[in-house]
Amino acid sequence: MSRPNLIFIMSDDHAAHAISAYSGGRINKTPQLDRLAAGGIRFDACFCTNSICTPSRAAVLTGTYNHVNGVTTLDTLMDNRLQTYPKLMQAAGYQTAVFGKWHLGHGPLHDPTGFDEWAVLPDQGEYHDPEFLYLDGRRTIEGYATDIITDMSLDWLETRDHSRPFALMVHHKAPHRHWEPDAKHASMYENETIPEPHTLWDDHATRSAAAAAAKLHMMDLDEADLKAPVPEGLTPREEVSWRYQRYIKDYLRCVASIDDNIGRLLDYLDDHDLTENTIVVYTSDQGFFLGDHGWFDKRFMYEESLAMPLLMRYPKEIEGGAICEAIVLNVDFAPTFLDLCGIPVPEDMQGTSFRPLLSGDHPDGWQRSMYYRYWMHRDRDHNVPAHYGVRTMTHKLIHYYNDPLGQPGAHGPVDPPEWELYDLEADPFEIDNVYAQPENADLVAELKGELARLQAVVGDEPYVT
Ligand SMILES: [Ca+2]
Numbered sequence: 001m002s003r004p005n006l007i008f009i010m011s012d013d014h015a016a017h018a019i020s021a022y023s024g025g026r027i028n029k030t031p032q033l034d035r036l037a038a039g040g041i042r043f044d045a046c047f048c049t050n051s052i053c054t055p056s057r058a059a060v061l062t063g064t065y066n067h068v069n070g071v072t073t074l075d076t077l078m079d080n081r082l083q084t085y086p087k088l089m090q091a092a093g094y095q096t097a098v099f100g101k102w103h104l105g106h107g108p109l110h111d112p113t114g115f116d117e118w119a120v121l122p123d124q125g126e127y128h129d130p131e132f133l134y135l136d137g138r139r140t141i142e143g144y145a146t147d148i149i150t151d152m153s154l155d156w157l158e159t160r161d162h163s164r165p166f167a168l169m170v171h172h173k174a175p176h177r178h179w180e181p182d183a184k185h186a187s188m189y190e191n192e193t194i195p196e197p198h199t200l201w202d203d204h205a206t207r208s209a210a211a212a213a214a215k216l217h218m219m220d221l222d223e224a225d226l227k228a229p230v231p232e233g234l235t236p237r238e239e240v241s242w243r244y245q246r247y248i249k250d251y252l253r254c255v256a257s258i259d260d261n262i263g264r265l266l267d268y269l270d271d272h273d274l275t276e277n278t279i280v281v282y283t284s285d286q287g288f289f290l291g292d293h294g295w296f297d298k299r300f301m302y303e304e305s306l307a308m309p310l311l312m313r314y315p316k317e318i319e320g321g322a323i324c325e326a327i328v329l330n331v332d333f334a335p336t337f338l339d340l341c342g343i344p345v346p347e348d349m350q351g352t353s354f355r356p357l358l359s360g361d362h363p364d365g366w367q368r369s370m371y372y373r374y375w376m377h378r379d380r381d382h383n384v385p386a387h388y389g390v391r392t393m394t395h396k397l398i399h400y401y402n403d404p405l406g407q408p409g410a411h412g413p414v415d416p417p418e419w420e421l422y423d424l425e426a427d428p429f430e431i432d433n434v435y436a437q438p439e440n441a442d443l444v445a446e447l448k449g450e451l452a453r454l455q456a457v458v459g460d461e462p463y464v465t
Pocket residue numbers: 012013052053285286
């Protein structure tokens with residue numbers, strides 16, 4: 001039997017609630033992503049283990065947590081000698097390529113390795129007429145990043161060795177800040193009002209002081225984000241609403257271009273008889289606040305940031321329209337891809353293959369909780385505190401240990417430790433921190449025990465004052 005191909009599409013900061021297969025189309029329509037979901041499986045509890053670009057990308061590639069792979073913050077680059085799933089696939093005879101955003105560093109120790117061909121954006125890269133880095137230098141390509149990354153992917157598919165299986169990574173830059181749409185989508189939503197999220201007016205009253213001090217509010221969006229002067233004469237509340245519309249429309253315009261380009265890839269597979277034997281994956285390196293809690297950006301362990309969209313299509317093993325509510329993590333991707341392609345999963349990968357979940361099996365003992373850690377205390381731009389925590393199927397316990405710990409890109413001062421507890425069933429939007437309520441003492445003790453257990457399992461150190 002021929003080995004499957006893999007197309008792994010990862011965008012940057014695309015929250016699941018901006019995909020209509022997830023949201024039912026509350027704020028936008030994504031027909032091509034919905035096409036992928038209809039032909040495959042939608043994961044409703046896929047989480048990142050550290051909600052920023054570089055660390056999540058390292059976790060995806062290596063199948064390990066950030067305290068193990070060393071990529072804890074945006075200022076820690078990935079050592080390209082680490083074991084990654086593309087390297088293992090290449091060694092097993094797969095043709096491999098990556099096009100688009102890399103954001104794991106550049107130069108001899110950080111450029112992509114394990115790929116037959118690559119072209120990546122330097123750092124964040126540009127939306128318009130972007131420069132790309134190649135093995136043999138830099139070239140600027142005219143056009144729009146999302147289109148170009150797809151063009152490169154299609155060209156590579158066309159010119160590949162057709163006698164061998166392939167693993168193609170399509171890593172979109174969009175819809176990362178500053179959300180610059182292309183001309184085709186520039187006037188989309190122009191005469192519409194996008195619905196505001198349920199928690200746009202969250203007053204953060206019960207949240208920890210450190211979390212409430214984050215600079216992610218609509219009022220923290222700058223000129224490059226808004227791309228227009230704030231109209232005069234608005235009340236403070238009107239200004240927040242105006243800023244939200246400016247932000248979300250550009251964000252959704254960038255998403256619309258991704259959606260169109262996914263359609264081009266899916267069409268190519270259909271037209272070349274590749275659909276049946278190709279695993280197609282769509283995800284984003286983390287989630288994003290789309291005005292939720294009054295915020296943009298990510299970093300926090302709250303649901304909108306923690307959750308990654310995950311859609312997978314593979315007709316040989318996945319029934320169309322399936323939905324999976326089991327917890328899967330970014331560290332589980334690498335072992336799953338290897339498993340699906342018949343390549344042994346190395347013992348030192350910390351994630352677990354979730355291949356059984358694809359066909360509806362639910363293995364006994366499958367994870368019912370997950371460990372999260374954000375290290376980049378009080379980063380200059382966003383002021384989000386360092387924290388770790390545990391999310392179970394029903395609750396979330398967050399410990400703001402509030403210490404930079406000398407991590408690159410983290411800053412002081414050290415603030416007093418704080419805790420938050422959310423009941424995800426009673427309070428799915430995480431408005432009421434119920435940590436201090438006496439009746440929750442037993443639950444808090446239980447969750448602290450689970451947090452300690454998970455830290456021991458993954459080999460991370462608990463914070464000690
Ligand atoms: Ca990102």
